[in-house]
Amino acid sequence: MRTEGRAKRLPRAVRERQIMDAAVDVFSRLGFHAASMDEISEVAGISKPMLYAYLGSKEELFATCIRREATRMMEAIATGVEPDQEPDVQLWSGLRAFFGFVGENRASWLVLHRQASTQGGPFAVELTDMRSRAVSLVAALLTQSTKAPATKLEAESLAAALVGAGESLAEWWLDHPEEPAGVVAARLMNLVWMGFGDLVDGNVWHPPSRR
Amino acid sequence: MRTEGRAKRLPRAVRERQIMDAAVDVFSRLGFHAASMDEISEVAGISKPMLYAYLGSKEELFATCIRREATRMMEAIATGVEPDQEPDVQLWSGLRAFFGFVGENRASWLVLHRQASTQGGPFAVELTDMRSRAVSLVAALLTQSTKAPATKLEAESLAAALVGAGESLAEWWLDHPEEPAGVVAARLMNLVWMGFGDLVDGNVWHPPSRR
DNA sequence: CCTGGTACCTACTCGCCAGTAAGACTACTG
DNA sequence: CAGTAGTCTTACTGGCGAGTAGGTACCAGG
Structure with missing residues (x-):
């Protein structure tokens, strides 16, 4: 494949999407530095100048990828959680x-x-931006629900730890894809809500039955 | 500075240490790809061919750095924790x-x-090696102490989450250096041992007084 | 003072890759 | 069919950086 001479003419918006998809793919496999614009353009089925004409420099392209994926993810999370629920349910x-x-x-x-x-x-x-949005989301959840008036720093650091735990567990999950998402999520929930202390004693958290 | 012509003659072992220190410094600031052998040699106060003569290629050099620092860190942790203690104290x-x-x-x-x-x-x-050593250390601590017979996968994933929380919190700490190490450590301890559930109710973990 | 070995250097080669120049094909619009 | 706007290409440049060739200073021991 990839032996065609000239690509079919397509409207700019469509091409841009294709290019972005290819870029995310290549960046995810190789990382920023190791990824080359030549490879991205090849995967996108297009020539390099198009890349520059549409998406600018390599750094701009990468930043755009980050922004797009970060937005998608935060939206996915936001639509999944309903405010006005109990803190543990929200989490x-x-x-x-x-x-x-x-x-x-x-x-x-x-x-x-x-x-x-x-x-x-x-x-x-872009990245730290998204990350800190996530952190302050969790931090808000914490301060809002805690009785003992924790300091801002305390809540923030705990939130950072929790976010990191999630990231790390997601990383681990990539190596153990046989586990269903719900199970992995439940483990982390138990860890951060119940703590090892309770888990060691066999006390587990479980979602409120029905809704 | 760094305007001397020829460096003072030093025995190989000493130079190698200097070079390694410089390499860790540069790699930590710029990352593997962005770091150049030229800069490392300059920081080390030495010329590039010496680098290659003593430490081999860039990748070898980096791997050596990882190995050295990972060993230092694991040793620091190992000497800090006494086995035969209660699980929470060990943690x-x-x-x-x-x-x-x-x-x-x-x-x-x-x-x-x-x-x-x-x-x-x-x-x-080298890296995943050290990380998985850390993870299995924690996992062992868990399985050894838990009453409910958790699966191997469960313990491992929880350990991964905990390690990730530690990493992330350390990262956060870099931006808030005014906090003392003990306080940060105590927060993570509370999070993973007590859980949010207890913390929200004001129940905290504290080390056994004396010893 | 020679002989060798080890530390150390300047000054290259060479490939890779971001970014560009200059133009060619297509299609719509009058 | 001209004109013009937008899509798409081949084929370059220019620089940076890994790795090296081919030395020069310094210190033994004889």
């Missing part, structure tokens, strides 16, 4: 939505987590 | 040792965590 639906998204969008997850976090370029902004 | 000392190490060796931590996770290179082996 539970958030975790389920997160692992659901990762399971169905591995490339997105890789490009977001593994590749973007390692590069210090100008796109780090 | 507590492990966390304290970990955050202590990170606080005093930021460059080591960065090169281990942020830079090395860029997959694709042959050095990924």
